Amino acid sequence: MRNIGLHTGVYILGLAMVWLVQIRTFAQRAILTIDVNNKGAKISPSLHGIFFEEISHGGEGGLYAELIQNRGFEESNIPPGCSLDSGWIIPPRIPHFSSNAVSDWKMKWEAIGQWPAWSLQTTGKAKAEVSLSSKQPLHAATPHSLQLDIKAADKAGSVSVVNDGFWGIRVDKGESYNLTYYIRTKKFSGPITASLKADDGRTLASYTFDDAKSSSWKKYTCILKASDSDSNAKFHLTTNSPGTVWIDFVSLFPVKTFKNRPNGMRVDLANYLADLKPSFIRWPGGCFVEGISTESAPNWKRSLGPLTERPGTYSPWGYWSSDGIGYHEFLQFCEDIGADAMYVFNCGVSCEMRAGVYSPDEKIPGIIADILDGIEYAIGPVSSKWGAVRAQNGHPAPFPLKYIEVGNEQVGERYAKRFNIFYKAIKEKYPQLEVMAAMGIAHLHKPTVNAISKMDIADEHAYKGVYWPMIYHDWYDKYERKDWKLYVGEYACNSGVGSGNMMAALNDATFILGMERNADLITMSSYAPLLENINDTDWPVNLIRFDNAKSFARISYYTIKMMNENRASVNLKTDLKLAETEGSKVPLYTGKIGLSTWDTYAEFKDVQVLQNNKLVYTSDFVNHRNEWRTEGGDWKVNDQALAQTTEGAWPMAILSDRSFDIYTLKLKARKTGGPNAFMIPIAIQDNNNYLRAHIGAWWNAVSAFEMVTNGTDAMVTQPVRLENPIETNRWYDIEIRVNHSSIECYLDGKQVMVYKEPRRFFSIAGLDEKTGEIVVKVVNASNEEYTTRIELKGSNPVAIGKTITLSSEKPEDENTMEAPVKYTPIERNFTGYKNDFDYSFQPWSVTILRIKQNP
Structure with a gap:
C-alpha cells in the first residue's frame, strides 16, 4: 500500500539516525530511589506472549517444517472471491466496511506460471511435457495435480520433475527425511526415483520405487537418508520410462521436528519461540486472518483433517499457505511450549487497509455458529460434536484455549455493533473465555470503545519510529482505567532502526518499561512481526530472521526474553532524577536547511535565517539560484519563488554552503497542487540524514516532525491535526525556531508543534515476591555511561545479587547471519553492596539488577 505523506509507523522502513544521538558527549549522572515498602500494581504473568502471522513466509517455508513448496499444485489458484485482470488480483467491487465507498484497491499477482516452484528437466534424448490437470482429483478440496506426459525416455535419457523448495532445500549429512507422494499412471510401467540433489550434480539422498504404477491414486512413502550436505538442494522425481504420470501432494519433512511431531515445526525456529517462554500465542493474524476478500480469509475447519484435503489460504502478503499449521497444529504447539491459545477469527470483514469488503449482517449468525464450533473443538468435552472430532484427531483432552479475538484491526461504531453480538454469543456459552476487541491499526480508538457494550480486553497496536517510546515514555500513564484491560497485540520500533539494531532494542525496552509500569492496565503484549524469511521480506523489521539453513534473533528478541525472565511480581515506587553537566549546552541540531515536498507542487520564497535577532541569510532565487542545490523533483524559479512542480517523495532543495545551530528560520510557502503540503528539512547532515x-x-x-535516516523516515512526534487543511494557491508564513534541545514550528504565527530532544535514561523497579529480590530495569540509550546512585528505602542491606546486561558498541549494531549471537545478554554476579550504592550503566545498554536482601 502506498503511503501519502506522514507515516503512522505501520508501514515505514528505517535505519538508526546515529548522528543526532552521538553529539551528546557530556557526562551523565542519575539518582534512582526505590521505596521497597511502597508496592504498586501487580504485574501480570501473561504480560509477554507471541503473535504468529503468515507473513514473510514465516510459517510456509519457515516455522512449518515442510520442505516442498507448492506440494499440492494449488498455488496458481486465484484467491476465492477474487478475479484476475492483467496480472492483478481484483477483490469484489462492493462497498468498504468503514467508508461504504467502493475501493479500487488491487494486488499484484505473484504466482509464477501454472506450477510455481516446479520445473521439468530432461537428459539425453528424452522428451516430455507437463501440464496442470483437474481430472480425477486426489480430493475435491485440492483439485489439481501435475500431469507428466513422457514421450520418450530410456536408460540414456531420463525425465525429472524438480522442486526448488523454499529458496533451496537444506540437507544435512546423516539426517533422514520423510517423503510422501501420490501418483496415478496410464501406459506407464517404469520405476520412479526420488532424490535430493545439489546444484553441482551430487546426489545427496535417493530411493527408487520399482512398483510406481497404478491406474488410481496410490500413496508412496520412504525415508531419504542424506549421505552429504548442501544448503541449496532440490528435490527430483525421475523416471526413464514413457507413459503418463499424474503427481499430487509431494511432501518432504525432516524426521527431526520440534517435539518429533509428524507434520511438525522446524526445530531451530520453534526453539526460539519456546525459549521466550510466552504466556500465550496469538494466531492466525494479523492481516492474514482478514484476507483480501471474506471468501479468501482463513477458516479453522478448512485447516483440519488430512493434509491432502486442506485447500490452503492465500495470504494478503502475496503467497499461498498450505494450512499445514492448521487450527489443531496451532493448539498443539501452544500446549507443547506451555502457552495459552488466543484464537483470532474473521468477523466477516476483509482487510480494511486493503479492499475492506465484508459479509452482510444477515450472515453473522453463521459466523457465530462457526466460531462456537471452533471453541468446542478446542475445549469441548469428547461427548460434544467437535470435541469428539478433536479426540478422533488424537487429542481427547481440551487444549489451552483462553482468549478469543473478534477480527483484526477493525475499528469504528459499525465494528463495535458486530463485536457486541459476538461477545454476547461467546460469553453466554463460554463465560470462562476472555473476549477481545480490535482497536484498528494504532492506539485505543475511543469511538470504538464508547460503542462497545462490554469487552474483557482491548487490543491496540503500536508500531513506532525511533525515539517515539522515549519521547512518549509516559504514554500509558495517562490512559483512563476502565472495567477492561489492555493488550498491546502488535508493537515494535520499526523505523529509523535498520533491520533491527541496538537502537531498536533500546526503544523496545523503553516501551516495555512503560507497559510494565502500567501493569494495572496492560496485562498482555506481543511483538510483531515474529518471523521473517530473508528471501521474502514483507515488513521492515522482524524479531527472528532466517533462510532455509540458518537463523538468528535480533537484539530485541533478547531484550524481550530478559524482560520476561526477570519479570517482577509487583511494581515498587521508583523515583528517577537526572542531572547533566555543562557539556549539555552544546547545540544539538547543527546543520543545513532545506525545502521539500511529498507528492505535492509548492512554491517557497522570502527564506530568512535569524541568529540572536540578527538577519544572517535571506534568499534571492532570481539572482542567486545556485546557492540552492536540488535533487529530485522539478525545481524552477517562478517570479521570486523557488517552485517544485512534480509529484514524488522528498525532492529537496538545500542551501549548500551554510550551516546553522541555534536560529530562527522564516519563509513563505504556497501549495499549488497535490494531496499534501510542505516539508521543511533542518539539521541536514546530507541528503539522507536530517529532521524535518x-x-x-x-x-x-x-x-508532525519526522526524522530521515539513511534515506528513510520515521515519525518522532505525535501527529497534530490541522485546524484547517492547507489551501491551494495561498501563501503561508512558516517559522521554525531551532533551540538548543528543542524545535518549534509555527504556521501564520500560531505554534503547530514542538519537538524536544528525548530522554535517554529510564528505569523501573519491582519486587519478585517468590525470591524476595528487588528487580531493577534500566535503559541507557546514550553514548555515555550513566553513573547512578541507587538508594533503597526500607530495605535490609544487600548481601548478594547479579546483573544482566545487553549492550553494544554503537546503536546501529545488529546481530546477523554471520554473527547471530554477537549481541546477547551477559550475566555477572556482584556482592557487598549496602542500601545505597553507585552503579555505572554502560552506553547503549539494557540492564537488569537482581538485588537480594539479607533476611
Whole structure:
C-alpha cells in the first residue's frame, strides 16, 4: 500500500539516525530511589506472549517444517472471491466496511506460471511435457495435480520433475527425511526415483520405487537418508520410462521436528519461540486472518483433517499457505511450549487497509455458529460434536484455549455493533473465555470503545519510529482505567532502526518499561512481526530472521526474553532524577536547511535565517539560484519563488554552503497542487540524514516532525491535526525556531508543534515476591555511561545479587547471519553492596539488577 505523506509507523522502513544521538558527549549522572515498602500494581504473568502471522513466509517455508513448496499444485489458484485482470488480483467491487465507498484497491499477482516452484528437466534424448490437470482429483478440496506426459525416455535419457523448495532445500549429512507422494499412471510401467540433489550434480539422498504404477491414486512413502550436505538442494522425481504420470501432494519433512511431531515445526525456529517462554500465542493474524476478500480469509475447519484435503489460504502478503499449521497444529504447539491459545477469527470483514469488503449482517449468525464450533473443538468435552472430532484427531483432552479475538484491526461504531453480538454469543456459552476487541491499526480508538457494550480486553497496536517510546515514555500513564484491560497485540520500533539494531532494542525496552509500569492496565503484549524469511521480506523489521539453513534473533528478541525472565511480581515506587553537566549546552541540531515536498507542487520564497535577532541569510532565487542545490523533483524559479512542480517523495532543495545551530528560520510557502503540503528539512547532515517539519501530511490533515535516516523516515512526534487543511494557491508564513534541545514550528504565527530532544535514561523497579529480590530495569540509550546512585528505602542491606546486561558498541549494531549471537545478554554476579550504592550503566545498554536482601 502506498503511503501519502506522514507515516503512522505501520508501514515505514528505517535505519538508526546515529548522528543526532552521538553529539551528546557530556557526562551523565542519575539518582534512582526505590521505596521497597511502597508496592504498586501487580504485574501480570501473561504480560509477554507471541503473535504468529503468515507473513514473510514465516510459517510456509519457515516455522512449518515442510520442505516442498507448492506440494499440492494449488498455488496458481486465484484467491476465492477474487478475479484476475492483467496480472492483478481484483477483490469484489462492493462497498468498504468503514467508508461504504467502493475501493479500487488491487494486488499484484505473484504466482509464477501454472506450477510455481516446479520445473521439468530432461537428459539425453528424452522428451516430455507437463501440464496442470483437474481430472480425477486426489480430493475435491485440492483439485489439481501435475500431469507428466513422457514421450520418450530410456536408460540414456531420463525425465525429472524438480522442486526448488523454499529458496533451496537444506540437507544435512546423516539426517533422514520423510517423503510422501501420490501418483496415478496410464501406459506407464517404469520405476520412479526420488532424490535430493545439489546444484553441482551430487546426489545427496535417493530411493527408487520399482512398483510406481497404478491406474488410481496410490500413496508412496520412504525415508531419504542424506549421505552429504548442501544448503541449496532440490528435490527430483525421475523416471526413464514413457507413459503418463499424474503427481499430487509431494511432501518432504525432516524426521527431526520440534517435539518429533509428524507434520511438525522446524526445530531451530520453534526453539526460539519456546525459549521466550510466552504466556500465550496469538494466531492466525494479523492481516492474514482478514484476507483480501471474506471468501479468501482463513477458516479453522478448512485447516483440519488430512493434509491432502486442506485447500490452503492465500495470504494478503502475496503467497499461498498450505494450512499445514492448521487450527489443531496451532493448539498443539501452544500446549507443547506451555502457552495459552488466543484464537483470532474473521468477523466477516476483509482487510480494511486493503479492499475492506465484508459479509452482510444477515450472515453473522453463521459466523457465530462457526466460531462456537471452533471453541468446542478446542475445549469441548469428547461427548460434544467437535470435541469428539478433536479426540478422533488424537487429542481427547481440551487444549489451552483462553482468549478469543473478534477480527483484526477493525475499528469504528459499525465494528463495535458486530463485536457486541459476538461477545454476547461467546460469553453466554463460554463465560470462562476472555473476549477481545480490535482497536484498528494504532492506539485505543475511543469511538470504538464508547460503542462497545462490554469487552474483557482491548487490543491496540503500536508500531513506532525511533525515539517515539522515549519521547512518549509516559504514554500509558495517562490512559483512563476502565472495567477492561489492555493488550498491546502488535508493537515494535520499526523505523529509523535498520533491520533491527541496538537502537531498536533500546526503544523496545523503553516501551516495555512503560507497559510494565502500567501493569494495572496492560496485562498482555506481543511483538510483531515474529518471523521473517530473508528471501521474502514483507515488513521492515522482524524479531527472528532466517533462510532455509540458518537463523538468528535480533537484539530485541533478547531484550524481550530478559524482560520476561526477570519479570517482577509487583511494581515498587521508583523515583528517577537526572542531572547533566555543562557539556549539555552544546547545540544539538547543527546543520543545513532545506525545502521539500511529498507528492505535492509548492512554491517557497522570502527564506530568512535569524541568529540572536540578527538577519544572517535571506534568499534571492532570481539572482542567486545556485546557492540552492536540488535533487529530485522539478525545481524552477517562478517570479521570486523557488517552485517544485512534480509529484514524488522528498525532492529537496538545500542551501549548500551554510550551516546553522541555534536560529530562527522564516519563509513563505504556497501549495499549488497535490494531496499534501510542505516539508521543511533542518539539521541536514546530507541528503539522507536530517529532521524535518512536515506540515499538511496524511492527505493534508496533520503535521508532525519526522526524522530521515539513511534515506528513510520515521515519525518522532505525535501527529497534530490541522485546524484547517492547507489551501491551494495561498501563501503561508512558516517559522521554525531551532533551540538548543528543542524545535518549534509555527504556521501564520500560531505554534503547530514542538519537538524536544528525548530522554535517554529510564528505569523501573519491582519486587519478585517468590525470591524476595528487588528487580531493577534500566535503559541507557546514550553514548555515555550513566553513573547512578541507587538508594533503597526500607530495605535490609544487600548481601548478594547479579546483573544482566545487553549492550553494544554503537546503536546501529545488529546481530546477523554471520554473527547471530554477537549481541546477547551477559550475566555477572556482584556482592557487598549496602542500601545505597553507585552503579555505572554502560552506553547503549539494557540492564537488569537482581538485588537480594539479607533476611
